[in-house]
Amino acid sequence: MTQTLSDIALSMLDLVAVREGGTVADALAIALRTAQHAESLGFKRYWLAEHHNMAGIASSATAVLVGHIAGGTRTMRVGSGGVMLPNHAPLVVAEAFGTLAELYPGRIDLGLGRAPGTDRVTMRALRRDRVETEEDFPRDVAELQQLLGPVRGGQQLIAMPGAGTQVPIWLLGSSLFSARLAAERGLPYAFASHFAPRLLLQALELYRGLFRPSATLAKPYVVIGVPLIAAPTDDEAEFLASSTYQRVLGILTGDRQRLQPPVADFMAGLIPQERAAIADFLAAAVIGGPDTVRAGLARLAEITQADEFMLVSDVFDPALRLRSLDIAAQVMR
Template sequence: TQRIRVGSGGVMLPNHAPLVVAEAFGTLAELYPGRIDLGLGRAPGTDPATMRALRRSRVETADDFPQDVAELQRLLAPATPDQRLIAMPGAGTNVPIWLLGSSLFSAQLAAERGLPYAFASHFAPRLLHQALDLYRKLYRPSAAWPRPYVVIGVPLIAAPTDAEADFLASSTYQRVLGILTGDRRRLLPPIENFAARLQPQERAAIGDFLAAAVIGGPDTVRAGLAHLRQATGADEFMLVSDVFDPALRLRSLDIAAQAVAEMA
């Protein structure tokens, strides 16, 4: 590739030492200058045994997150003469840091640090508007980001028709139901009339989980994305397209890209 930016969405910082993260992303930044982004999450995102395996020296917690973010910012900035711990590579790359979250904590921290903020509305949309309001209200401009900058996660299933998109979305519905019931599996093939087989409370729970989803044909996708942009003022969308067939997943993203181009 020549221009595409590559970023993490994201590194769950409680699982990793800041120095290791700084040097990994510093390596990428040296190989592809100006094209790497570092998204950081506060949640461990896994079970305690895996956390210990990922970071053997000690188990970090979400309470360490602000200090770890500050340490990463120092490691990626130009080294000072009296600095003892230097990321090699990493120092001086100034890899852009994004904070990711689904709660008000990360929104407030991103605002205080003058960092861009990505909200995980693709799986936890309940606090979306409250978090964005808080982030913008408390935002302190920084040299790299003089204005607040927001990305929102959007579950997206696009197809040539609404009916086909709803059929393909049954893979997502199965995945979400598995998450909600503790029966996590790999993404499953779509099933005809899957939603009709569910109990009302199951459909309601899936609907809450996917409240920010856009599912449909080109016109429906264009209208859905336009509504989200108007409702949230988001600067970017982070699209999550859980389509079982990889080729149809790429087609889904192509349809979405065309819809966004037509919204411009």
């Protein structure tokens, strides 16, 4: 069955960018205002991403931020996109998100990733002497499912809070590993096409083909990350997107900075290899005026049959970022 834009839910992923000339406090305030605006537009959920030791990203204490955003909104689901599970003991995650679920019943999501979300030095600081193996992530996911589920007779380790909250667990990924695991466990799946789109279609085919219904989910449910910069015209959107291009180039070259203001003709000043690398990173991006955005989102809907778009919008001016969400919501309707 062909997916149309009106069938697809709209959500947002926020890395809580610290802007050049701004502060962490500014970034946190902007995140809350953005979430409140997204809620007013009918967005389904608002997720925060865990990253550590990265200039310009203020979302390292993900559970704290989830509580902050949930406390400032009323109906929208709020969650992690995701908690990087190798960095945490499952019991600690269960207690944190169990507490959030008790504070905001029916509104909390727990998205889990298996990457460290940081560099090797920070990874060692987070994990101490722990060495991660391929078997750890599936085992930790299973432990979290048990800790957040009903208490069983004879169960010695109980998350308090957490037990019985049934916080929905999502698996996140940019490769085929989590797609396969989400299918085997009957869990919803979010693909990180906002920064690693290369395996998107292959991962979704694998997930849907191997999916086993569970008590959690009767049929596959797919969210895809979509970098989105919308403006009244294509030219203005391209200008605003230069902040994203600068951020991506910094990631690719190891020169991470705060989110930079837009620069006219930024891409024209790059060498062909840099332009190609940015284009590859942003292959799933939708950038333009309303008609271009509508066409881009419709194409993503057609080729992915996604149930939900998770927008990532790195616009330097917070007001123009809200306008970008306005345009996206309008074209989706």
